[in-house]
Amino acid sequence: MFHQSEPFLARRDKNGVVWSQLARASSLTAPDSYAILGTKKMVTVRFAPSPTGYLHLGSARTALFNWLYARHMEGRFLLRVEDTDQVRSDVRFLEEILYDLRWLGLDWDSEPIYQSRRFPLYRQKAEELLAGGKAYREGEAILFRVEKGRAVEYDDFIHGRIAVRTDDIKDQVLIKSDGSPSYNFACVIDDAELGITHILRGDDHISNTPKQILFYEAFRLVPPRFGHMPLILGPDGAKLSKRHGGVSVEEYRNEGYLPGALVNHLILLGWYPGEEHEVMTLEEAVGMFDIAQMGDVQAKFDLQKLRWLNASHIMKRTSAELLPLIKSHLTAGGVPLSGVSDEFLLRLIDLYKIRLKTLRDFVEMTDCFFRDDFAVDEEGKKKYLAKPENIENIRLLAVRLEALASFAPAEIEAACRQLAEERGLKAAGLIHPARLAISGKTSGAGLFEMMELLGKEKVLRRLRGVAP
């Protein structure tokens, strides 16, 4: 179960359990406890998902920053599955979470470890405390005795010094009556054994930290450095929830967001890379990341900015890179792709990628290229196809285009402009009605390119459809 190579400077205790941070210094909470110990440790962080649901944006952000720090420091990023709740945990959730992490571009070192397989260890450690008089039994449970009248202090690397009185901390459950370990206890046992050097987690854990530090003390271990990042809120300042437009990574993937864009936004919600670097790739972020610059103020998830970032990331991708993604969105959107060549799709992507906010937008924007029964914009109809002269112009345009030997944009444009001039119109006076006729839309790519991709036959048929 414990597949890792042994942590740096680890040693085994009399029970054969590997411990990596045996305390020798008296100042357990000294900010540079590692320096005091005289040991240079590889940065080791972890992400500890609980497989009781999908990967929430907040969790994704926690994983992301831990990963960033590990990669920047050339340290290790471990995964620990907190599946002590046998009832609510499900492997399906875990698989989804791992899938989402990979999709975001986050990889981990070593196999994940599972808390559910380590119950004997937690019990053994709790019994040590029992034997040492630091814990007591209450029924089937084992509780930790919190010494009153003192303070627990630590230097949070995001918030600075935090101190709480033990009078405000109740005795803590170590092992529950059903034999499973409490969250805080299993967490400490595992973090110590894994040699975790830095714990970066959400602000919601800030009050757990003093309790955990008490456990480290009880085992005479030097605690890791802790940092708590503020939670992300919804646009209205309330807790991020479904009604804000999606809380799971999966939802954003399905909406057509690029992982790089989602990650970019999540990064911006906790760390500012400088005015010239707001749009960045994960790789760039790894290089620039500075944990000391992380923000300590809660930020609101801004869908508008995400959309803009997504558009920026899409524009930077080549059409070939976008192709498989676009294809899956087309398929998901019910567009049959049989008989559609990659060459055709590539050219269509060339034309439209600059206009996309999400990949999914492509499906709606380009529907006229895949079907003949596309919807026609009502406002546009009134504006461009209501007058008889519009219809006549379209009819004449069809005649001109039909005579074209080459159906390339340049030739189409020349024909359009010439006809417009002959009819005493501005080119736009012909272009807008024509676009509406062939696509049903008042917006889109350049008309001549659209026509070329659509092909002469369809263009003529559609023009004649509105101007028989």
Add this chain to the structure above:
RNA sequence: GCCCCUGUCGUCUAGCUCGGUCUAGGACAUCGCCCUUUCAAGGCGGCAACACGGGUUCAAAUCCCGUCGGGGGCGCCA
């Protein structure tokens, strides 16, 4: 109720550590103009903030105190 974190444009933020260079800078959104075949993209410009009240100081967004606001926690959930 108690404990903890936090408060610069609508939003994300720079500045705060070492008070004066801040008539507070950038980005998203928004508005206007340019470009233009529409929509985008791009270029240019506008609007817009130091939560409030006291101090300290020649001088405070920057230091101190209080108030108010936002968030989190106080489980044999994780």
